Amino acid sequence: MSTEKPTEKNASNSKSAAPTTAITPTRAENYPEWYQQVVRAADLAENSDVRGCMVIKPWGYALWENVQRVLDRMFKDTGHKNAYFPLFIPLSYFEKEAEHVEGFAKECAVVTHHRLAPGKKADGKMGLIPAGELQEPLVVRPTSETIIGASFSKWVQSYRDLPLLINQWANVVRWEMRTRLFLRTTEFLWQEGHTAHATSEEAMVETLKMLEVYADFAENWMAMPVLKGEKTEGERFPGAVNTYCIEALMQDRKALQAGTSHFLGQNFAKASDIKFSDANGAVSFAWTTSWGVSTRLIGGMIMTHADDDGMVLPPRLAPSHVVIIPVTHKPETAQAVLDYCNRLAADLRRIPYAGRTIDVEVDARDIRGGDKAWQWIKKGIPLRVEVGPRDMEQDSVFMARRDRAHKDKQSLKRDDFVATITTILEEMQSGLFARAKAHREHNTKRVDSRSEFEAFFGARNDAEAEDGAGGTASVVMGGFALAHYCPDPKIEEELKTKFAVTCRCLPIDGAEEPGKCIFSGKPSTRRAVFAKAY
RNA sequence: CGGGGUGUAGCUCAGCUUGGUAGAGCGCUUGCUUCGGGAGCAAGAGGCCGCAGGUUCGAAUCCUGUCACCCCGACCA
Numbered sequence: 001m002s003t004e005k006p007t008e009k010n011a012s013n014s015k016s017a018a019p020t021t022a023i024t025p026t027r028a029e030n031y032p033e034w035y036q037q038v039v040r041a042a043d044l045a046e047n048s049d050v051r052g053c054m055v056i057k058p059w060g061y062a063l064w065e066n067v068q069r070v071l072d073r074m075f076k077d078t079g080h081k082n083a084y085f086p087l088f089i090p091l092s093y094f095e096k097e098a099e100h101v102e103g104f105a106k107e108c109a110v111v112t113h114h115r116l117a118p119g120k121k122a123d124g125k126m127g128l129i130p131a132g133e134l135q136e137p138l139v140v141r142p143t144s145e146t147i148i149g150a151s152f153s154k155w156v157q158s159y160r161d162l163p164l165l166i167n168q169w170a171n172v173v174r175w176e177m178r179t180r181l182f183l184r185t186t187e188f189l190w191q192e193g194h195t196a197h198a199t200s201e202e203a204m205v206e207t208l209k210m211l212e213v214y215a216d217f218a219e220n221w222m223a224m225p226v227l228k229g230e231k232t233e234g235e236r237f238p239g240a241v242n243t244y245c246i247e248a249l250m251q252d253r254k255a256l257q258a259g260t261s262h263f264l265g266q267n268f269a270k271a272s273d274i275k276f277s278d279a280n281g282a283v284s285f286a287w288t289t290s291w292g293v294s295t296r297l298i299g300g301m302i303m304t305h306a307d308d309d310g311m312v313l314p315p316r317l318a319p320s321h322v323v324i325i326p327v328t329h330k331p332e333t334a335q336a337v338l339d340y341c342n343r344l345a346a347d348l349r350r351i352p353y354a355g356r357t358i359d360v361e362v363d364a365r366d367i368r369g370g371d372k373a374w375q376w377i378k379k380g381i382p383l384r385v386e387v388g389p390r391d392m393e394q395d396s397v398f399m400a401r402r403d404r405a406h407k408d409k410q411s412l413k414r415d416d417f418v419a420t421i422t423t424i425l426e427e428m429q430s431g432l433f434a435r436a437k438a439h440r441e442h443n444t445k446r447v448d449s450r451s452e453f454e455a456f457f458g459a460r461n462d463a464e465a466e467d468g469a470g471g472t473a474s475v476v477m478g479g480f481a482l483a484h485y486c487p488d489p490k491i492e493e494e495l496k497t498k499f500a501v502t503c504r505c506l507p508i509d510g511a512e513e514p515g516k517c518i519f520s521g522k523p524s525t526r527r528a529v530f531a532k533a534y
Numbered sequence: 535c536g537g538g539g540u541g542u543a544g545c546u547c548a549g550c551u552u553g554g555u556a557g558a559g560c561g562c563u564u565g566c567u568u569c570g571g572g573a574g575c576a577a578g579a580g581g582c583c584g585c586a587g588g589u590u591c592g593a594a595u596c597c598u599g600u601c602a603c604c605c606c607g608a609c610c611a
Contacts, residue, residue: 174610256611260611296611386571
């Protein structure tokens with residue numbers, strides 16, 4: 001994380017002095033506010049008039065479309081098919097799995113009427129009021145296990161119908177108390193995979209396979225390093241037997257759960273009556289899984305890569321890879337420069353990269369060049385290329401990379417640029433990953449006693465201490481703590497209350513290592529990961 | 535649902551204590567000068583001050599009610 005502060009020059013000069021960073025406040029000054037400002041400055045999304053719901057703007061939606069395109073390919077390559085199920089779930093379906101209902105009951109939007117009629121509203125004025133009450137209320141899906149289960153029970157008769165491997169791209173609604181753009185919104189976009197298998201082993205293989213797909217995507221496409229692990233009982237998906245997750249460490253050292261994969265055992269099969277006859281004619285319940293990632297991934301990319309000048313996009317998922325900025329302030333050469341830029345754009349657009357072709361913006365808007373360049377910096381486009389009359393004469397371009405200082409530009413022969421652009425983008429992609437991974441390693445600590453644990457995180461009411469300057473707490477204490485731990489809901493409850501710390505997961509790649517639980521002293525064979533979390 | 539707070543121009547807010555009928559910055563439009571760089575100067579557009587009552591000659595300002603949103607908790611992909 002940068003520790004840059006506004007310089008004295010900035011503080012003492014008149015308002016005409018350019019700020020030292022494009023985003024105010026900086027990450028160090030106020031991380032949550034910085035996050036909001038990046039989302040806005042990068043033109044990714046904005047709050048809507050609907051409580052807790054966001055408008056995803058074209059630049060942000062294009063990023064999501066790239067996430068979708070790549071993941072969708074991965075799902076299909078692992079044998080899954082897409083389908084679509086209703087937004088509305090009859091209340092009775094929801095009640096079938098006891099833990100599931102209990103887990104989601106507090107955050108459901110419920111449809112009770114199907115029409116509007118003129119009438120007197122609660123404030124006494126005339127207007128439209130709901131009419132035509134439904135016999136059975138409909139729940140707007142917070143997740144689709146139950147309604148997909150209803151279909152699965154019809155589709156599955158024989159062991160020959162298994163495995164059933166389905167994915168759905170959809171929106172879901174969870175009526176959260178507090179929302180934040182991309183990280184937690186009332187309505188969000190996601191994919192949910194739902195599968196049914198003949199055996200427990202097969203379902204478990206599927207659960208872990210999809211966790212692997214998510215980890216692969218996070219690391220190789222988002223350039224976001226993740227830990228794979230299993231959730232403890234208290235953090236489990238309502239109704240699941242086991243929940244696995246990928247956890248990433250953000251720049252403020254808080255953890256973000258970036259994806260989950262659940263082994264549902266036979267719980268949902270029993271609730272939805274998903275049964276099949278095996279080769280011997282014996283009837284048994286199927287074993288099911290479900291797994292999902294959401295638009296939260298975009299929040300993860302922001303908090304992993306963005307800096308005090310705005311968004312930094314991983315090239316493989318960037319909506320556009322390069323913006324060409326024609327320098328056309330001399331009227332006599334303006335058209336020639338523009339033509340030159342368009343020809344360059346056309347050549348670039350033929351180059352294959354990361355499963356598509358290079359996407360190019362030619363920004364010929366009639367606004368000042370500096371302003372234009374800064375807008376693209378804030379949007380996080382990987383490469384900016386300026387082309388003016390002088391460059392054109394020498395058949396060269398002036399290139400700036402988003403992963404370097406904004407004044408650090410280099411002149412390249414046009415043909416060399418075209419020939420090396422994918423190499424440059426790949427270098428940036430791996431550079432982002434390496435930087436994020438170094439940040440995580442730097443903020444991961446092996447903790448061997450309770451006192452060490454407490455020192456690492458600080459007590460919850462140390463909020464002021466977390467924020468050197470006083471005022472808005474922005475820098476979180478801690479990071480990932482690796483500690484021997486024997487899962488116990490009571491301990492987790494206490495950690496949450498006292499330190500705002502949760503057990504993120506029991507890593508599945510963690511090496512076996514004998515030790516003692518730092519809380520109970522009981523023997524343990526592996527370390528768990530603890531952190532403050534989003 | 536508990537505890538705080540705020541509703542005034544597209545955005546961020548000042549004005550309210552001590553009522554006299556609307557302000558700033560940013561953004562937007564136009565002109566001139568600048569410009570391989572987040573420009574300067576000038577002019578301009580834009581608001582029945584959340585809503586409903588009340589007090590008053592007069593309410594953004596005082597009183598009552600109401601709605602909405604925000605922050606801190608419990609919950610969360």
